Amino acid sequence: MITRRTFLAGSVTLLTAPLAGEAQQAGKVYRIAWLAPAANPDNLDAFRNGLRALGYVEGTNIVMDTRYAERSAAQLFDVALELVRRDLDVIVTDGSSAASAIKRTGSAIPVVFVSGDPVGMGLVPRLSRPGGTMTGFGIVSTELSVKRLQLVREAFPGRSRLGVCYEKRQLGHMIPRWRRQHARSVFNSSVSR
Known part of the structure; x- marks a missing residue:
């Protein structure tokens, strides 16, 4: 089981990389989606706290769209399709199944994931240079x-x-x-x- 600290550190670091890559524009509001197969308040709270610590505050310079699928694979894919149709800057996934659902959509929106084995699940070809729009870290390999x-x-x-x-x-x-x-x-x- 991944610890909240590990999840927070990895997710916030990976999430802020694409945002930092853009020139900081005064008044820019980043649109972030959070997708998970089921509600996990501890992970989401840790993620939000990490963003706040880096100066990203909901309602000020970020807007969060949080979605869950109540552990249904079909519903997870449907929610993923809804998200990729939105004008988002990045999608953060809590778990391998959420990352897989986003990948299956073929979206060009950057995705940050935490996965058991991202290479083994086919999310990325390798961790050192994931390529494409997906990046993240694996907790088991x-x-x-x-x-x-x-x-x-x-x-x-x-x-x-x-x-x-x-x-x-x-x-x-x-x-x-x-x-x-x-x-x-x-x-x-x-x-x-």
């Missing part, structure tokens, strides 16, 4: 998972079995690919369910 397994193997060299607990809703797309590609090479054995 296959590469880091492999490194963690290697450290476990070094710490417990005599062990041949390892259990992995994960929330299927969050990481279910990663585990099968990860098992096939990496676990065997780290433990020199097969991986079973």
Whole structure:
């Protein structure tokens, strides 16, 4: 689970980069959309506080459009379509599914995301140079998972079995690919369910 501080630091930093890239115009009001699969007041509050700390104040120099989809994938895509039809400066997504919904629209609006595995989910081709209109950071990646397994193997060299607990809703797309590609090479054995 991502901490509020990590979310805040990453999101605000990534969000303000596109805004800072434009010449500061007196009286410019930036239009920011926040899209999430469900309401998460802690993340949204942390994001707003981070913006305020950088001098971006709702009603003064930013306008926020906050949207949720009540955990419905179909509704999330419909809300994403509504947002990309608006005149926005940037869309911030809270979670991988919201970022994926925006990406599927083909919009040219810049998107800042926090995702479990943005490369694995197809949001960006690589984190170092994401390209396109999407940028953000990943909190879980296959590469880091492999490194963690290697450290476990070094710490417990005599062990041949390892259990992995994960929330299927969050990481279910990663585990099968990860098992096939990496676990065997780290433990020199097969991986079973």
